[in-house]
Amino acid sequence: MSRRDRPDPSELPAREAAERYLRRRRPDSTDKSIKGWRYRLKLFVEWCESVGITEVGQLRGYDIDEYYELRSSEIAPATLEGEMHTLRKFVEFLENIEAVDEDLHEKVRVPNLDPEDRTNDTKLATDDALALLEYYRNSEKDYGTRAHAYLELAWTTGARQGGLRALDIRDVYLDDDPWIHFLHRPESGTPLKNKRAGQRPVVIPRETAEVLQTYIDDYRYDVHDESGRQPLLASAAGRPTTNTIRVWSYMATQPCLHTVCPHGKERPTCGWVERNHASKCPSSRSPHQIRTGAITHMLNLGWPPEDVAERVNAAVKTIEQHYDHADPRERQRRLRDRMEKRRRPLVEDLNPTDEIEERDY
Missing domain, CATH: 1.10.150.130 (Tyrosine recombinase, N-terminal domain)
Structure with a gap:
């Protein structure tokens, strides 16, 4: 032509x-x-x-x-x-x-x-997250289950749903200084949102590592995915779909696991505890809402935004605009504490007393 x-x-x-x-x-x-x-x-x-x-x-x-x-x-x-x-x-x-x-x-x-x-202000609040983790860690029935392992991972890493789904057993290091390696593997179906720029090591608490070890030893399905890889968070069929991860998240965060239902229902007869209806529970939370709550919690603990951004693989501007959902009083306290940590030593240098005493008259 x-x-x-x-x-x-x-x-x-x-x-x-x-x-x-x-x-x-x-x-x-x-x-x-x-x-x-x-x-x-x-x-x-x-x-x-x-x-x-x-x-x-x-x-x-x-x-x-x-x-x-x-x-x-x-x-x-x-x-x-x-x-x-x-x-x-x-x-x-x-x-x-x-x-x-x-x-x-x-x-x-x-x-x-x-x-x-x-932005969407809905998040897994810190008090709710800590209450759930306390329940799982002290439960003879649910300690180390997949729901527990998922919530520990999601809350302590602040990772995206796709990043959690992408983890293999080989990416988890549970020895003396436990950490997790997020890797971009698009050729076998687990890309990270930011591709190779999303690859990073993330340190996890010792207690979380112990939960993961129990999950791997006692509860994880011994399966491979279609690429022959061993997913960390595994379903009976292999690596879960993103929708399956979302369902797990809703089921793992229902408050009736550890307290009276805030919606007046009884867990044994509530339809929301069923897999296909878990998202209908007003108090259950999606993976994104756990991520939002985790990031807000890290910031409230006094972590510099730059450190949080590196851990969760997001830009500082994105975190401040889309993920930081602290209430106004908490945000003011955080800014005040950060200012004190950064500037107090410098302010002390402005104290003229020492300089006055050292002047040579």
Whole structure:
């Protein structure tokens, strides 16, 4: 085919252009990210087709604004922000291949939200986490079970759900100075969110290591996954799916394990304790909510944000904006303590007494 016979990029159908964009992003993006972008762009493509936009070159600023108006009436502001950000990146790609007017991406409005509108404050509160861990550590029935091992790992590492799922037995070192190694292994189905940049060693408490050892010795299914690896958190079928991890999280954090149900139910007759309905319990928590609570707890203990960021593999800005859900009084106390630790020695140097006594008159 000669250059003259090649199709004009502006004639690309929106659906074909979206797939081309996703192929461009695939080498440097996770499968989860691609899946999310595909869903968002699918909505835009379907809208284009419904209003008769058959080629991306037909897109104008008015069309972009009309789509924004439609979506803003249907979804929450935080969801709208994500969708419009994805759309802007897609339009930038179309500009790069000269399929749409230059600077069209500037007409894609991305709402400027307050941090409060962008985040979900729900978390596993420190008091609830400590009560659950106290129950598991003192329980003859549940000590070292998979639920206990999962909660110990999730709370003490603050790791993402994908990172916990990716762990193998060989990644856990339970000797005198116990630690866990998070590794990016996309070729066998366990990528980390930040890829190789997400690889890191994480030290764990001695008590957590003892729980993991009991779990491995007494409760872990002796199975391999499809790649021949031995997952640390194992189901009877091998490595659990992300949805299975989420169910385990809901079941492991139900308060009726250690106290009276705050919702007036009885555990023996409550449907929420069943696997398929565990997420319905208002007090159970997802992996992300455990991560949020763990990060907030580390910050409340006085950990510098930079140290927390390194441990949980996130940017300091991301932690402060999306994960730090301390109440205002706790945040003020934390800032005051941090200021004291950092500046008190310097402030003492400003004391003129010693300098006055040392002056040579």
